[in-house]
Amino acid sequence: MKIGIPRVLLYYYYYPIWRVFFEELGAEVVLSSRSSKGVLVKGLKSAVDEVCLPVKLAFGHVLDLAGKVDLIFLPRMVSVKKHEYICPKFLGLPDMIRCLRGLPPLIDVSVNLHKKKSNAYAAAQEVGKIFTGSHLKIWTAYRRALTVQKKYFRLLHLGLMPPEAIAIIEDQVKEEPLPESEDMTIALIGHPYNIYDSYISMDLIGRLRNMGAKVATAEHLKGQVVSRNATRLPKKLFWTLGQRMIGAACHYLERPEVCGMIHVAAFGCGPDSMTGELIERYARAAGKPFLNLTLDEHTGEAGVITRLEAFWDMVNWRKTTEAFGT
Ligand code: SF4
Structure with a gap:
């Protein structure tokens, strides 16, 4: 099964965990194209005028995946930390996107850690059930994904930018110590x-x-x-x-x-x-x-x-x- 991930919004924080999780469950991950004028124009044509620029761009990225994948992963991000919230536009995004025609079904699982952190695994289980009936397989995929996510954050804390850290995680480039800079x-x-x-x-x-x-x-x-x-x-x-x-x-x-x-x-x-x-x-x-x-x-x-x-x-x-x- 091909899962599309739009290269927008919290992709910059959570792409490594999402990718490893899906791959461990046997799915193929397909990213939307890099942002460009064409992708943005697609989004501008389909989004309502009132939303912010990143959400308009998100529309363009989702449309870019149409016809390329079986499912699109667009989680409803409510909260990623106890007692805190993500902007309400993230919450409504899956509903806005669902009004578009010609798109594959969405995986719009709610991620809400406002009350407890363990809700993250409940969300993983809900998604995992689409691919397998084995709880053990879902648990293993979740643990492997968390390990990669830890490595990703470690690279960011060393001073790398997300695209650079993702390139290392995906073995496109080797991890090397950052040079001392006088800049x-x-x-x-x-x-x-x-x-x-x-x-x-x-x-x-x-x-x-x-x-x-x-x-x-x-x-x-x-x-x-x-x-x-x-x-x-x-x-x-x-x-x-x-x-x-x-x-x-x-x-x-x-x-x-x-x-x-x-x-x-x-x-x-x-x-x-x-x-x-x-x-x-x-x-x-x-x-x-x-x-x-x-x-x-x-x-x-x-x-x-x-x-x-x-x-x-x-x-x-x-x-x-x-x-x-x-
Ligand atoms: S915080 Fe919300 S309104 Fe602001 S740019 Fe992000 S998604 Fe848009």
């Missing part, structure tokens, strides 16, 4: 599906690296570091991704090697409008150069490049004036 560090804060999708982000990470920056993101930090720093907020945020972004921003703003911060938001994102504002205030208070980029389907590449270059000039100017004590 200036820029913290890039945003939802994983915005910053790591090189089409949507207009290859921000690649451009920053070409300019000579070392890029640090929230995914490079362990959960405890993020949670500890997020307690700076007077009240706990119940959105997991928003909390990750605030916690990572607060951590990086206190690091002397971090010379500037870029916050990437998606147009139409409710949580971003609040977390972005808070991050900007913290960055201004810390006196670090700060750039806020809001992406939507009309964002032009030239505008992004101009703002990025101006930001980089500011970071370098600040560095030089600090070096001369002026």
Whole structure:
């Protein structure tokens, strides 16, 4: 059986666990094509105008899988951590997608760890039953998938970006120690599906690296570091991704090697409008150069490049004036 996984949203966190789980159960995993203008246009034509850019792109990726697979894996992500939630758009996505015609059936199992972590295995069991009647086989597949996921997070914590870590997990490249870098560090804060999708982000990470920056993101930090720093907020945020972004921003703003911060938001994102504002205030208070980029389907590449270059000039100017004590 061929299972399609759209290369969007929480793919950047959980693709290794999903892939190993399905393969252990004997299925073949097929990914949607990389994001491109064609994929985005498909999504724009079928999604409602009100949703944010990443959800419109998700429509395009799901449509890209039509005719290529037997089932599409589109879990209803409610919560991935106790007492926290994922944005409601994730919750409604399978229902919105189901209105499209010509798609294979969806595996839209609910993932809800709000009350207890063990609900993750209940979700795995529900999916596993589609492929086998053996509980042992499902349990073994689940355990193997967790082991790979642990390795994946370890690679991210070493400083790799998700596509680089996935390439190592899939044996496309060998794992090698990261070289010591003298480059200036820029913290890039945003939802994983915005910053790591090189089409949507207009290859921000690649451009920053070409300019000579070392890029640090929230995914490079362990959960405890993020949670500890997020307690700076007077009240706990119940959105997991928003909390990750605030916690990572607060951590990086206190690091002397971090010379500037870029916050990437998606147009139409409710949580971003609040977390972005808070991050900007913290960055201004810390006196670090700060750039806020809001992406939507009309964002032009030239505008992004101009703002990025101006930001980089500011970071370098600040560095030089600090070096001369002026
Ligand atoms: S958090 Fe924002 S960008 Fe992400 S799915 Fe929700 S509305 Fe869209």
